[in-house]
Amino acid sequence: MGWGDLGVFGQPSKETPNLDAMAAEGMLLPDFYTANPLCSPSRAALLTGRLPVRNGFYTTNAHARNAYTPQEIVGGISKDEILLPQMLKRKGYVSKIVGKWHLGHRPQHLPLENGFDEWFGAPNCHFGPYNSSIRPNIPVYNNSEMVGRYYEEFQIDRKTGESNLTQIYLQEGLDFILRQTQAQKPFFLYWAPDATHAPVYASKRFLGKSQRGRYGDAVMELDYSIGQILSHLRTLGIENNTFVFLTSDNGAALTSGPNESGSNGPFLCGKETTYEGGMREPAIAWWPGHIKEGTVNFQLANVMDLFTTSLALAGVSPPDDRTLDGLDLTQVLLNHSQTLESRPIFYYRGNELMAVRLGQYKAHYWTWSNSWDELKQGINFCPGQEVPGLTTHDQKEHTLQPLIFHLGRDPGEKFPISVLTKEYRDVLRRISPVVELHKKTLLPGIPQLNMCDVAVMNWAPAGCKKLGKCLKVPKSAPWKCDWPH
Amino acid sequence: MGWGDLGVFGQPSKETPNLDAMAAEGMLLPDFYTANPLCSPSRAALLTGRLPVRNGFYTTNAHARNAYTPQEIVGGISKDEILLPQMLKRKGYVSKIVGKWHLGHRPQHLPLENGFDEWFGAPNCHFGPYNSSIRPNIPVYNNSEMVGRYYEEFQIDRKTGESNLTQIYLQEGLDFILRQTQAQKPFFLYWAPDATHAPVYASKRFLGKSQRGRYGDAVMELDYSIGQILSHLRTLGIENNTFVFLTSDNGAALTSGPNESGSNGPFLCGKETTYEGGMREPAIAWWPGHIKEGTVNFQLANVMDLFTTSLALAGVSPPDDRTLDGLDLTQVLLNHSQTLESRPIFYYRGNELMAVRLGQYKAHYWTWSNSWDELKQGINFCPGQEVPGLTTHDQKEHTLQPLIFHLGRDPGEKFPISVLTKEYRDVLRRISPVVELHKKTLLPGIPQLNMCDVAVMNWAPAGCKKLGKCLKVPKSAPWKCDWPH
Numbered sequence: 001m002g003w004g005d006l007g008v009f010g011q012p013s014k015e016t017p018n019l020d021a022m023a024a025e026g027m028l029l030p031d032f033y034t035a036n037p038l039c040s041p042s043r044a045a046l047l048t049g050r051l052p053v054r055n056g057f058y059t060t061n062a063h064a065r066n067a068y069t070p071q072e073i074v075g076g077i078s079k080d081e082i083l084l085p086q087m088l089k090r091k092g093y094v095s096k097i098v099g100k101w102h103l104g105h106r107p108q109h110l111p112l113e114n115g116f117d118e119w120f121g122a123p124n125c126h127f128g129p130y131n132s133s134i135r136p137n138i139p140v141y142n143n144s145e146m147v148g149r150y151y152e153e154f155q156i157d158r159k160t161g162e163s164n165l166t167q168i169y170l171q172e173g174l175d176f177i178l179r180q181t182q183a184q185k186p187f188f189l190y191w192a193p194d195a196t197h198a199p200v201y202a203s204k205r206f207l208g209k210s211q212r213g214r215y216g217d218a219v220m221e222l223d224y225s226i227g228q229i230l231s232h233l234r235t236l237g238i239e240n241n242t243f244v245f246l247t248s249d250n251g252a253a254l255t256s257g258p259n260e261s262g263s264n265g266p267f268l269c270g271k272e273t274t275y276e277g278g279m280r281e282p283a284i285a286w287w288p289g290h291i292k293e294g295t296v297n298f299q300l301a302n303v304m305d306l307f308t309t310s311l312a313l314a315g316v317s318p319p320d321d322r323t324l325d326g327l328d329l330t331q332v333l334l335n336h337s338q339t340l341e342s343r344p345i346f347y348y349r350g351n352e353l354m355a356v357r358l359g360q361y362k363a364h365y366w367t368w369s370n371s372w373d374e375l376k377q378g379i380n381f382c383p384g385q386e387v388p389g390l391t392t393h394d395q396k397e398h399t400l401q402p403l404i405f406h407l408g409r410d411p412g413e414k415f416p417i418s419v420l421t422k423e424y425r426d427v428l429r430r431i432s433p434v435v436e437l438h439k440k441t442l443l444p445g446i447p448q449l450n451m452c453d454v455a456v457m458n459w460a461p462a463g464c465k466k467l468g469k470c471l472k473v474p475k476s477a478p479w480k481c482d483w484p485h
Numbered sequence: 486m487g488w489g490d491l492g493v494f495g496q497p498s499k500e501t502p503n504l505d506a507m508a509a510e511g512m513l514l515p516d517f518y519t520a521n522p523l524c525s526p527s528r529a530a531l532l533t534g535r536l537p538v539r540n541g542f543y544t545t546n547a548h549a550r551n552a553y554t555p556q557e558i559v560g561g562i563s564k565d566e567i568l569l570p571q572m573l574k575r576k577g578y579v580s581k582i583v584g585k586w587h588l589g590h591r592p593q594h595l596p597l598e599n600g601f602d603e604w605f606g607a608p609n610c611h612f613g614p615y616n617s618s619i620r621p622n623i624p625v626y627n628n629s630e631m632v633g634r635y636y637e638e639f640q641i642d643r644k645t646g647e648s649n650l651t652q653i654y655l656q657e658g659l660d661f662i663l664r665q666t667q668a669q670k671p672f673f674l675y676w677a678p679d680a681t682h683a684p685v686y687a688s689k690r691f692l693g694k695s696q697r698g699r700y701g702d703a704v705m706e707l708d709y710s711i712g713q714i715l716s717h718l719r720t721l722g723i724e725n726n727t728f729v730f731l732t733s734d735n736g737a738a739l740t741s742g743p744n745e746s747g748s749n750g751p752f753l754c755g756k757e758t759t760y761e762g763g764m765r766e767p768a769i770a771w772w773p774g775h776i777k778e779g780t781v782n783f784q785l786a787n788v789m790d791l792f793t794t795s796l797a798l799a800g801v802s803p804p805d806d807r808t809l810d811g812l813d814l815t816q817v818l819l820n821h822s823q824t825l826e827s828r829p830i831f832y833y834r835g836n837e838l839m840a841v842r843l844g845q846y847k848a849h850y851w852t853w854s855n856s857w858d859e860l861k862q863g864i865n866f867c868p869g870q871e872v873p874g875l876t877t878h879d880q881k882e883h884t885l886q887p888l889i890f891h892l893g894r895d896p897g898e899k900f901p902i903s904v905l906t907k908e909y910r911d912v913l914r915r916i917s918p919v920v921e922l923h924k925k926t927l928l929p930g931i932p933q934l935n936m937c938d939v940a941v942m943n944w945a946p947a948g949c950k951k952l953g954k955c956l957k958v959p960k961s962a963p964w965k966c967d968w969p970h
Binding site for chain 1: 499697701891892
């Protein structure tokens, strides 16, 4: 989902009454970022509080390439990482993930092996080719065993776009909340539905309801579902004791546009890029009685802060044997202080620090939208947009003279500040030491997303025998994954 | 001001608390349009309820050119037109315009000659060259006599951006409201400040306050001022008897970016163009006790509807001797019916119908951003944006096969619908008769914006003698105005 998909963030169709109400009852964070312009690394960062370049969710197969966890990936979340549910367990929290996991799909990488007590959902995206010949359909797990596959037991009608998946995920979430409340257990629910990802689907009651086509239908269903979750908390009387945060793992994928793509509002480009459209995310914090209603806070923040903040709220000390990238936002959320000290936002693409934001200024050290080859194939991460020198189709280095933008005056990154100005020199003088320190102290993790193998696909997941859904596993033939962008 | 300049319409800086509150207390209209992508014709349309091509606010000097009322213009609003204040007078309304008039600056064209009872403001924009050598500075009028000039008695500090103009205009508005309320007179206040137009200014207490630079400061001051006006109405106890509408005369002028330009949110290009960024406007209707609070209405509407709607609210029958383009929105605003029947929006540039919107579909019959010549000079109406075939730098005709976009799925006009689809054929079949009927029945008015003359400039406006501010009028030497875009 993109920043501009919510009414409260300027979507012209204004079809998110529940999320808009959530913002009115809570705090809006217009300057909130994900850790990476695509799914898996962002989710790994959320759960570890660490940049993908530290937690291993990146590739070194080529320079500055986006990598994630398709079925052929060999790697996944490293055992050396400590995940949020593992930390929360220290205070007796019960944790569940509902929906897409995306931190690896081999047995050792799955949620229940990494701190979660429950899981209902799928390890990968609901990609095709929709029959199990060349590649298996993605399994849906209930805890540690599969209960079916997408396009088989869990229908997604490719033609009509109809699927009950979000409703199923909603029920799983509501049920978990109810059970923990009844058991008087503290809980962490990571509700990670895979709508609005392409191929886009929605259930029958939402199909055709949006002004925005099928993508808008999916947004409406998410909006409805989150409304149901919040209202469930109120019904159970635990709304004053439950911290809820809404965000997304990357900007809207503009290359799926217009039918299967959302909106990044006024921001440049989208998913897969380190322009604002790729990493600035919708963000709402909600906690009646604690977070003041109707507030807007311009703290520069990101998904890794949610790791640190959640630990602080739960009274758990963060791990002290590793570098964490997340800050504790408690003071900001509870409005004791307006914002924390100036902190940078790092925009990585794979193994490269592409850009840095400090205050209102963003400096691009490397620029790349996507390759000429991909562009010729019709893959365009910046459709209808072209900022000379910035949305380049070759990887361009600007280390000695980064392109600098003022995101307040120019949120769309259209007007680079002239290198001849005092403003440019002043900003560069402030940003350079931040970048230098970051690079000097950075210990990259072992890259987990380098190797691929057809044998590791979801041919025969745990539980497949019971269902008679095991497929023949082909012979192992590993290769270095090809990450084209 | 652009659609995206308001927090409620997605401005990331969220610096318009008063306008956002106005929307929360009233009705937001996300599908509201001006009549033309620039100032004078839009304002003429607002006050006449008629398209510029009917009321004469266009040029035939060249094809599809934007024209307005700079100092050298000979023409102005025609005596054949009937203006809103003239109609309202039939029910005893007292009318005042505060701020920029822009319907011509020769004596016969000024507000008090055209239905207004009072005026405080200027006939033209506050353009330079800031001394009265080549061209005079623009006079500021109090009713029918000048009281000074911009950059002289009415200071605008070009360097610091400081000017008290908006505060002066605010006081003029508040004072007028107070006087009419005390006199128990029905009134029409056309509060038309010329902030945020470039050169951008704000008064001291707002300078430097915005995250968005000087333009944002000006927006904050307008926001504050409108908050003051609404609160004044409440203090006087007339809020339930006063209909207030906020809108803008064109999209943000992106070519002034980033320091003196606003945001058109997710929409394409800006001022001077017939893409959405040029003509989709922020719009809020406010009338406590009558317009339901917190509503959003997707009625396709425009500034010409304000003419017709105002007459309906005042109980005045609209003129029946001419074609009006405005609809009566009373039923929509008072929420008796959700939207009126499907009505088209016409996007004109000068004498050419460039595009038409019907429902969610917009068909471009002519495309043009600006000329190659201007582009080479650094004038760019679509900075950082380029939609192949749409943002053309030559005037391109597409009459036989218009480019069609679905503005719900694709508000940014990035993805033309393929001409090979059934959707395209269906839409064209519905739009074509609308266009045909419009063209067949259209009687263009006599173009008022063709002739220029250095002698008609504001050398010696009424009242100049008293002030010793008369300048020598040069010899008349009329020429056909050059409208480059």
